[in-house]
Amino acid sequence: MGKILNTWIQGFNRYMKLQKQFSNEISSIVLLKTIGISIGIASIMLLIPVLIGINLIIFIYLRYYLFIYFMILGLIFIDVYYLQFKKWIVVFDNRIQKLNLKFMFLVERRIIQSIFFIIFGLIILQLGV
Amino acid sequence: MFKLKKSIYIIFYLFTIVFLVFPTHYQVLLPGDTTSFDEQVMIENHEIPTISSIYVISYEPITLFQYTLIQFFQNGQLFIPNESTQEMTLKEKHDAAQLQKLSSYMISAIVAYTKAEKAISYEFEGYAVTSLLNQDRTIKIGDYITSINGIPLEIDTDFSQFNEMLTLDFEVNRNQEKLNIIHERSISDLPLSLYPIFTITQSNPVITFPGLDSVVGGPSGGMMMTLTIYLSLMHQSYDLNIVGTGTIQIDGTIGIIGGLNEKYETVKDDMDIMFIPLEQFDTLSNNNDARIVPINHLDDAILYLSAYHG
Numbered sequence: 001m002g003k004i005l006n007t008w009i010q011g012f013n014r015y016m017k018l019q020k021q022f023s024n025e026i027s028s029i030v031l032l033k034t035i036g037i038s039i040g041i042a043s044i045m046l047l048i049p050v051l052i053g054i055n056l057i058i059f060i061y062l063r064y065y066l067f068i069y070f071m072i073l074g075l076i077f078i079d080v081y082y083l084q085f086k087k088w089i090v091v092f093d094n095r096i097q098k099l100n101l102k103f104m105f106l107v108e109r110r111i112i113q114s115i116f117f118i119i120f121g122l123i124i125l126q127l128g129v
Numbered sequence: 130m131f132k133l134k135k136s137i138y139i140i141f142y143l144f145t146i147v148f149l150v151f152p153t154h155y156q157v158l159l160p161g162d163t164t165s166f167d168e169q170v171m172i173e174n175h176e177i178p179t180i181s182s183i184y185v186i187s188y189e190p191i192t193l194f195q196y197t198l199i200q201f202f203q204n205g206q207l208f209i210p211n212e213s214t215q216e217m218t219l220k221e222k223h224d225a226a227q228l229q230k231l232s233s234y235m236i237s238a239i240v241a242y243t244k245a246e247k248a249i250s251y252e253f254e255g256y257a258v259t260s261l262l263n264q265d266r267t268i269k270i271g272d273y274i275t276s277i278n279g280i281p282l283e284i285d286t287d288f289s290q291f292n293e294m295l296t297l298d299f300e301v302n303r304n305q306e307k308l309n310i311i312h313e314r315s316i317s318d319l320p321l322s323l324y325p326i327f328t329i330t331q332s333n334p335v336i337t338f339p340g341l342d343s344v345v346g347g348p349s350g351g352m353m354m355t356l357t358i359y360l361s362l363m364h365q366s367y368d369l370n371i372v373g374t375g376t377i378q379i380d381g382t383i384g385i386i387g388g389l390n391e392k393y394e395t396v397k398d399d400m401d402i403m404f405i406p407l408e409q410f411d412t413l414s415n416n417n418d419a420r421i422v423p424i425n426h427l428d429d430a431i432l433y434l435s436a437y438h439g
Contacts, residue, residue, distance in 0.1 A: 047146065048142070048145050048146065048149065051146065051149040051150065052149065052194070055149055055192055055194045055195050055198075058157065058159055058186055058188045058191070058195060059159060059198075059204075060159070060160070060161055060162055060186055061160065
């Protein structure tokens with residue numbers, strides 16, 4: 001148990017260190033540009049599946065499948081967003097290449113996916129579906 | 130070659146987006162779900178029997194994609210909505226459906242209490258407007274009309290007496306304010322839909338309607354609500370899955386509703402008895418189902434249930 005906890009603490013420290021380095025290296029403009037373009041591309045890529053889901057909402061007997069469908073789409077959106085973020089941040093500022101950000105992005109991605117999963121689950125429970 | 134492939138992808142993408150968002154002129158009625166009346170009504174010191182009303186999904190305008198799916202699977206009723214519905218905003222449609230529900234629930238309580246010989250006193254507030262008379266919205270959704278041309282409106286008012294009148298002087302209650310609205314009739318006038326609104330001033334036992342806050346609207350739960358209140362007041366319950374649909378009039382007669390086939394589709398796998406308006410029995414595609422009970426009056430449902438239990 002102690003060993004596992006230690007690994008987690010080490011991992012978290014490593015993440016915090018990388019996060020600090022990343023914040024020091026990158027300017028706000030580059031960050032905003034990258035976030036904007038990543039959200040834009042992820043939205044364009046997932047627009048058709050999202051619209052299909054919205055169109056199917058009127059078929060009320062599909063509601064359970066649709067909630068699962070939208071949850072999966074949300075998780076995919078976060079994945080696509082991070083893939084695009086990794087790609088475009090280097091394009092806008094190639095100094096970032098020297099940092100090994102794979103681990104940082106992986107941790108962030110999983111944290112955001114977990115938060116999304118919890119919030120979506122709570123909303124569904126609240127709606128009583 | 131790469132450019133051509135890219136262009137084909139873009140065209141396909143845009144075409145798909147148009148297919149998914151482009152609205153048609155159609156409205157659709159689709160199978161919905163049931164709601165139990167124990168969430169809709171509460172009567173002091175009385176149990177609410179397990180009876181459910183059925184609702185369907187009504188949606189307009191549907192997209193080309195939805196139109197294609199409904200046509201392909203044949204699981205909904207497609208139609209072009211009337212002019213008044215087309216003109217109404219989403220909020221007006223919601224308000225109209227809520228007023229229809231309010232009217233229906235109040236009448237249900239009055240009919241059931243009277244039938245069960247329980248004390249109830251009530252006041253007639255006027256006729257609530259639930260459709261548009263014209264695009265100018267001379268009369269608004271939610272107005273209560275109390276008199277026309279000086280003739281006070283009652284629950285048994287014969288509206289045909291106003292047919293020949295070219296000028297109509299409406300006395301209305303709008304947001305607690307009394308107004309007089311003079312309307313010159315024109316060929317472009319749309320048929321006005323009116324629902325009588327009662328306020329229950331006192332009842333013993335006390336009745337409340339928590340279901341009035343729910344999003345599901347419309348008058349079609351009236352008959353089943355009346356039956357539920359009556360059975361509750363008489364302390365009767367049946368170990369059956371009873372569902373049904375139909376409006377209720379103040380004299381206990383059952384009126385017609387929309388989407389009967391979709392309502393049947395909604396409950397066909399999970400019900401023992403389904404009450405429907407007698408007038409619509411022939412329009413039900415599956416009317417050879419022995420569980421379907423067509424009725425014309427609340428008394429018919431009460432008698433049927435008594436006989437069913439022996």
